[in-house]
Amino acid sequence: MKIALLGFGTVGRGVDTIVSSSTPGLEVKRILDLPQNCTEPRMTPNYDEILADPEIEAVVECMGGLEPAHEFILRALRAGKHVVTSNKAVVAAYFDEFVASASEAGVGLFCEAAVGGGIPWIAGIAKVRRIDEVSRFQGILNGTTNYIIDRMQTEGLEFDDVLRQAQELGYAERDPSADIDGIDVANKTIISASIAFNVACVRDLPVMGIRTLTKADIAHFASRGFSVKLLGQGVRQGDSYAVAVEPVAVPVSSLEANVPSNFNLATVEGATVGELKFYGQGAGSLPTGNAMVQDLLDCAAGVRPSYDFSATLTYDPSLLRGNYLIRTKATVEGADKGEGDYWHLTGITPVEAVAALEAARATDPNALCVAWPKED
């Protein structure tokens, strides 16, 4: 099968490397890039050439960002080409539109690489859903923030020092907000929930990040037997579902607490299969490229993902009602004052937790909010 790459950065190069070395049935025929980057015969800055080439059966989008990725994906689908994408932002924003267009054109839309890099997470949820209703999922879905927390914890460093080193190593972007404010995890949570619950997941979900996490917070949590991890979460009960992204205190003996470096770990639960967890490299050139080539091999073998967003579920954040800990020098309305600057809020929804954190940040921009499994 002949394919075209849209974008030739970290992920695009990973796909090209794997296709040329390990998958004899596939060939990268064209690569779309900016005119100044077109240094070899396969490259073109003209997308129309790719769309007009009947030999190209699948387009591999690894540009990132919303536009022109959104438009390019739609044009590929409408031109009868399969699309494989690693772009979580564009899939989270336009998943239902893409699925409808793919279905209309009789082609496949594949997005394994958009969540969890090389981990077969999308395939894993889709497989569980063939038999069980998914009751719950949760995941460490961002390697950069796991790396930051892991190094803060194991080496007793402050957030900013680790972030700077992560940027120097290329593990974190120059503008790290998508990672550390939870936006990247929110996109991955929307995609996971859409597949797990058969619903076009809400895009406006409660999201809290780890930007204000300190060495002292980590020590405070550790003294109570907890680590903190940034988790994307979804839950379904009957005809309702909820999703959220938040730092969560997890017991030090949990698998989540022991996920090292920039690895990901994601959990899905169904009535008959029980709890399944998937662990691996959630990003990087070769792991993400691997996931895209797996999608291409499925595509070449005739597999077509059957996403279905027709479930009429109500979005109800109260399904994720729980306890939270806010660390702030401000006063937190309705909270019990604990040790130091820590305030306990019990039985609130993630939406209420976001509101409480924002209220505290009005006077204390360094405030932090963490989901707290039980009162200590």
Add this chain to the structure above:
Amino acid sequence: MKIALLGFGTVGRGVDTIVSSSTPGLEVKRILDLPQNCTEPRMTPNYDEILADPEIEAVVECMGGLEPAHEFILRALRAGKHVVTSNKAVVAAYFDEFVASASEAGVGLFCEAAVGGGIPWIAGIAKVRRIDEVSRFQGILNGTTNYIIDRMQTEGLEFDDVLRQAQELGYAERDPSADIDGIDVANKTIISASIAFNVACVRDLPVMGIRTLTKADIAHFASRGFSVKLLGQGVRQGDSYAVAVEPVAVPVSSLEANVPSNFNLATVEGATVGELKFYGQGAGSLPTGNAMVQDLLDCAAGVRPSYDFSATLTYDPSLLRGNYLIRTKATVEGADKGEGDYWHLTGITPVEAVAALEAARATDPNALCVAWPKED
């Protein structure tokens, strides 16, 4: 698709429950059981009736044991029926014969449920292998022994006390040797290696169990930062491979060390995908039934596993050369005496470790041998 169950114990009932409640496209038409158990119209003690029924497209073998399971699987394949099995003993013993017969008859042989229960482990290795050469796998593949070790560790109990409780709860067999001596893990390791390395794996591999593990051993390992887990392992380097089953000292902060209760955790590694881990319920009626129904859904969708044992690899146990700790009151030849009754053997193969343990057991039947990652 109409199917027949061979055997109606824990797993067979799980398959029947899931098929009748969650998978409209499947129907359990017949169930093979002993005459005295045939209490409903679907049941028959006569296998020929099932083989002669052209409506039955797939046979689901969940009897366990070598014979007549071996004969029944071959007869089903030769009759042009797909076979789905959860029987690790029979697959480990006759995998190449089954695959050859299935290929000759143009039908599928599916064995996801034989290793790791509801965990998509077989599918996971097979998927990695589509792109990467598998360089290594290892797994906690037996829930009973993980349960025993976990309870010894968390509650400070002795082996025999936990085993007795596990037997009362139905987690362990009345004759527990297949679990605690590592035979069950050996079968699962043979199957995993055959798929991971494309080779008909040797059946005579070095196997050590946990029958002689004591509370004092666990405390000794813990004081050095280790837990012990019974692992099945395989490694490939170039044209050689090795497999072994042994108790391994794992760092307390590893995911393996934190696997609770009767869960399984298995790891596979390839050059581009990196390290992938799969966690879940490795046994039980519904998780194992779920894996068999997943196989049936794949089968109904036209998927045929393509196992290929044609790789000409040399079996070389020295690939797993490492350090071992033997606890015994006997004298261990060539070992350094450590604290108490612990002896250190460095740079030996698993085959040599088994020999050293057997030599010690000649005078001290309670001797234990554990793979030890580094000298303490």
